[in-house]
Every structure is written in structure tokens, then in C-alpha cells.
Amino acid sequence: MTHHDATAPTGRPAQYGLISFKNVATAVLPLYDDGTIVLVGQNRFAHADYSWELPEGGAPLAEDPLDGAKRELAEETGLQAREWRKVLHVQLSNSVTDECGVGYLALGLSQSEGGHHCDDTEVLALARIPFRQALDAALDGHLKDVLTVAMLLRAYHMAREGDLPDALARVMLG
Amino acid sequence: MTHHDATAPTGRPAQYGLISFKNVATAVLPLYDDGTIVLVGQNRFAHADYSWELPEGGAPLAEDPLDGAKRELAEETGLQAREWRKVLHVQLSNSVTDECGVGYLALGLSQSEGGHHCDDTEVLALARIPFRQALDAALDGHLKDVLTVAMLLRAYHMAREGDLPDALARVMLG
Numbered sequence: 460m461t462h463h464d465a466t467a468p469t470g471r472p473a474q475y476g477l478i479s480f481k482n483v484a485t486a487v488l489p490l491y492d493d494g495t496i497v498l499v500g501q502n503r504f505a506h507a508d509y510s511w512e513l514p515e516g517g518a519p520l521a522e523d524p525l526d527g528a529k530r531e532l533a534e535e536t537g538l539q540a541r542e543w544r545k546v547l548h549v550q551l552s553n554s555v556t557d558e559c560g561v562g563y564l565a566l567g568l569s570q571s572e573g574g575h576h577c578d579d580t581e582v583l584a585l586a587r588i589p590f591r592q593a594l595d596a597a598l599d600g601h602l603k604d605v606l607t608v609a610m611l612l613r614a615y616h617m618a619r620e621g622d623l624p625d626a627l628a629r630v631m632l633g
Numbered sequence: 634m635t636h637h638d639a640t641a642p643t644g645r646p647a648q649y650g651l652i653s654f655k656n657v658a659t660a661v662l663p664l665y666d667d668g669t670i671v672l673v674g675q676n677r678f679a680h681a682d683y684s685w686e687l688p689e690g691g692a693p694l695a696e697d698p699l700d701g702a703k704r705e706l707a708e709e710t711g712l713q714a715r716e717w718r719k720v721l722h723v724q725l726s727n728s729v730t731d732e733c734g735v736g737y738l739a740l741g742l743s744q745s746e747g748g749h750h751c752d753d754t755e756v757l758a759l760a761r762i763p764f765r766q767a768l769d770a771a772l773d774g775h776l777k778d779v780l781t782v783a784m785l786l787r788a789y790h791m792a793r794e795g796d797l798p799d800a801l802a803r804v805m806l807g
Contacts, residue, residue, distance in 0.1 A: 484726075510724075546772075549779040550684075552658075552725050552732060560779065598720075598790075605723040605734065605779055612786035616772075619793055 482517030484551060484560040485528040486606035488614055489514065489538055489568055494630030496593055498602075499535050500584035511586065511596075512604035524561045533571050535583055541567025546613050551605065562610045564617070590614065590631040656691030658725060658734040659702040660780035662788055663688065663712055663742055668804030670767055672776075673709050674758035685760065685770075686778035698735045707745050709757055715741025720787050725779065736784045738791070764788065764805040 489497040498511045514535040518527025525543060532538055547562030594615055597608040618628040663671040672685045688709040692701025699717060706712050721736030768789055771782040792802040 547782070548774045548777065549782050550777045551779050558726060598787075600722045603722065603724045605725050605783060608721070608723050609779060609783040609786065612783060612790055613772075615790055615793075616786055619789075 482519055483524045483527070484515060484558060484606065485518050485524045485531060486513045486515045486547075486560065486562045486610055487528050487532045487565050488562065488610045489532060489536060489540065489565045490590065490614065490627070490631075491568055491587070492566075492627060494590050494627065494633070495587050496590050497536050497538065498586045498588065498593060498607075500586065508603075510604060511602055512607040513610055515604070515606060518561075525563065528561070528563045528565075532565060536585060537570055538565070538568050539571040540565035541569070546617065547606075547610060549606075549609065560606050562606060562613065564610075564614065591633075656693055657698045657701070658689060658732060658780065659692050659698050659705060660687045660689045660721075660734065660736045660784055661702050661706045661739050662736065662784045663706060663710060663714065663739045664764065664788065664801070664805075665742055665761070666740075666801060668764050668801065668807070669761050670764050671710050671712065672760045672762065672767060672781075674760065682777075684778060685776055686781040687784055689778070689780060692735075699737065702735070702737045702739075706739060710759060711744055712739070712742050713745040714739035715743075720791065721780075721783060723780075723783065734780050736780060736787065738784075738788065765807070 497514070499514055500509065500511045502509055514532050516527060516531035516535075518524040525545070528543070529539070532540065542565070544564040544566070545561060546564050547560070549560045549562075551558040551560050590611070593602065594611045596602045597611045602608060602611075614623075614631070617623050618631045621628070623631070671688070673688055674683065674685045676683055688706050690701060690705035690709075692698040699719070702717070703713070706714065716739070718738040718740070719735060720738050721734070723734045723736075725732040725734050764785070767776065768785045770776045771785045776782060776785075788797075788805070791797050792805045795802070797805070
């Protein structure tokens with residue numbers, strides 16, 4: 460964390476603390492044709508909590524975040540996708556960090572050949588559940604990770620607005 | 634920022650950095666009966682950017698975040714609301730911070746008597762625009778603040794799912 464002496468928007472002097480991130484947070488919503496999605500479960504030290512969330516990871520700023528998202532999906536779930544859509548671009552905190560987040564929808568899923576392997580500090584559980592069940596869990600507070608919640612709401616919006624194949628939207632919303 | 638030596642979930646030693654927040658981030662979506670909403674515009678130092686977003690602020694952990702949300706809405710817009718609904722509860726970063734966010738829908742808006750006043754380091758602009766226009770701006774990347782984006786998608790979901798008065802949902806989606 461670095462401290463900056465700066466002029467506030469009002470012209471008065473002010474000191475800001477800024478935490479600069481070396482990564483972009485990427486989140487992937489892996490969506491099967493039958494309307495199910497994949498969540499990963501893990502301990503999150505920052506929140507002293509066990510957390511179910513989308514496959515997520517950090518992509519170095521110099522890298523295309525899509526490449527980071529593909530790698531995270533493969534590492535955490537062993538999946539690859541035929542179609543990738545960037546559907547969310549956000550700033551994760553407006554107060555003291557400059558962390559950005561990018562969300563992708565991954566369609567046309569299949570098991571990748573190499574199988575998956577985790578970073579050695581990660582222990583992940585996997586769950587494949589209906590989209591609607593995940594969305595309900597996000598709205599009743601069982602899923603809390605903000606990128607996970609925002610991506611599930613984004614996918615709901617896409618299903619309702621005709622941005623997904625009709626058959627897929629029907630099983631997601633049904 | 635504090636550093637913690639800890640045992641990783643795999644049993645291996647690991648060091649974590651954790652930034653603890655003294656506040657809960659609150660966001661308010663002020664929604665008029667005619668389907669318009671209010672955004673505030675301001676410079677955000679962390680992102681070196683001008684940002685339009687929902688009225689937001691930090692509520693001390695000891696306070697009911699609803700009280701903080703009411704205060705922020707009044708301070709930033711001069712508005713009060715007849716009805717408050719807590720519709721979002723998220724964790725804003727899963728990596729190095731433990732910041733939580735709570736989102737409220739504010740209905741039955743009216744100008745509060747005292748008018749509004751800002752913190753002396755804040756210069757705010759206000760814009761009242763149709764909900765649909767704000768949602769489109771969130772999805773095409775013009776609005777980036779994650780609580781703002783998530784709350785607009787949440788309100789879309791509520792309008793579609795019958796969780797808002799019919800007449801209001803119609804003007805929001807129309």
C-alpha cells in the first residue's frame with residue numbers, strides 16, 4: 460500500500476491510500492447446454508469463510524484477461540469452452556484499491572485432455588448445479604462473492620433479453 | 634495492511650496479506666415511480682477516473698448499514714425514501730481485503746427538508762435518468778463500479794420476477 464498526498468476534488472489537500480493490484484480479477488461462468496453451471500468451493504482466508512463461487516483467478520495486467528480466464532477454468536475445473544463471451548467489466552472497489560474485474564460466459568463446455576491441477580495452496584471442491592439454484596443462492600446470501608453474484612444476474616439478464624440460444628434460456632429460467 | 638503467517642488449506646505454510654475495513658460499503662438505488670433513478674458523478678482517485686455511480690458510502694461496522702445508507706442518500710442527493718429494501722449482500726474482494734457491500738432499493742422518494750450537504754473532500758454531480766438507460770450504460774462499460782452494476786442487474790431481476798409494483802416494472806423495462 461502506498462500513500463499519496465494529493466489535492467482533493469474540492470481543492471483542499473488530502474491524503475489517499477492506494478493499493479495497486481498487479482492482476483485483473485477474472486471470473487468465468489461455465490454454462491452447460493442443459494442450464495447447469497459449475498461452482499468451486501474453497502476456503503477464503505480474507506473472509507474466514509468457506510465460499511462457493513465461480514472459477515476465478517488473477518490475470519497479470521500484461522496478459523489478455525481471456526487467456527487468464529481460460530487457464531483458470533482449466534486449472535480449477537478441467538473444462539475448456541468452444542465459445543467465450545466477455546459480458547462484465549467492473550471496478551471492484553472505489554475506495555482504496557484499483558482492482559478491476561472481468562467476467563466471461565463460457566459455452567460449449569467439454570473436459571480438457573490434461574485434466575485439472577491446482578495451485579498447491581488451493582483445495583477446491585466442484586459442484587454442478589442448475590443455474591436457477593445458483594441464482595437463488597446468490598440472492599438469498601448463500602453465495603456472496605461479488606463477481607459470482609454479478610455474473611449470475613448478468614446471465615439472467617442475457618437469458619431474458621434474448622442474448623442466449625432459446626433452448627438454453629428456457630432451461631435456465633424454467 | 635497486516636501480514637499473517639498461516640497454514641494454507643493444503644497444510645503448507647503460507648503468508649497472507651489482509652486489509653481490514655472499518656466500514657461496510659453501502660449502495661442505494663433511488664428508484665422513482667416513473668422508472669428513473671439517480672446517479673452521482675465524482676472523481677475517484679483510486680481509478681484516476683470520473684465515475685457515475687449509485688449513492689454510496691461506508692457505514693461503520695458497529696452501525697446498522699441501513700442507517701448509513703439513509704445518511705449517504707440524504708447527504709449526496711438530498712433525498713429520503715418511504716420504503717427501503719435490502720436486496721444485495723456481497724463480499725467485494727476475495728483476495729486481500731475483507732470489504733463487504735450491502736445494497737438497498739429506495740422507493741417512495743421525496744426531497745428531505747434539510748437539503749443536502751457533502752463531505753468537504755467531495756464534489757458531486759447528480760443525474761436523474763431512466764433505469765433502462767443506466768442499465769445499458771452498466772452493460773456497455775460506461776458505468777463500472779461493481780456495486781452500481783450489480784444493483785442495476787438486481788433491480789432488472791426484481792422487475793422481471795414480479796418483485797416490484799407492476800406499473801413500476803413496466804416503466805423500468807419499457
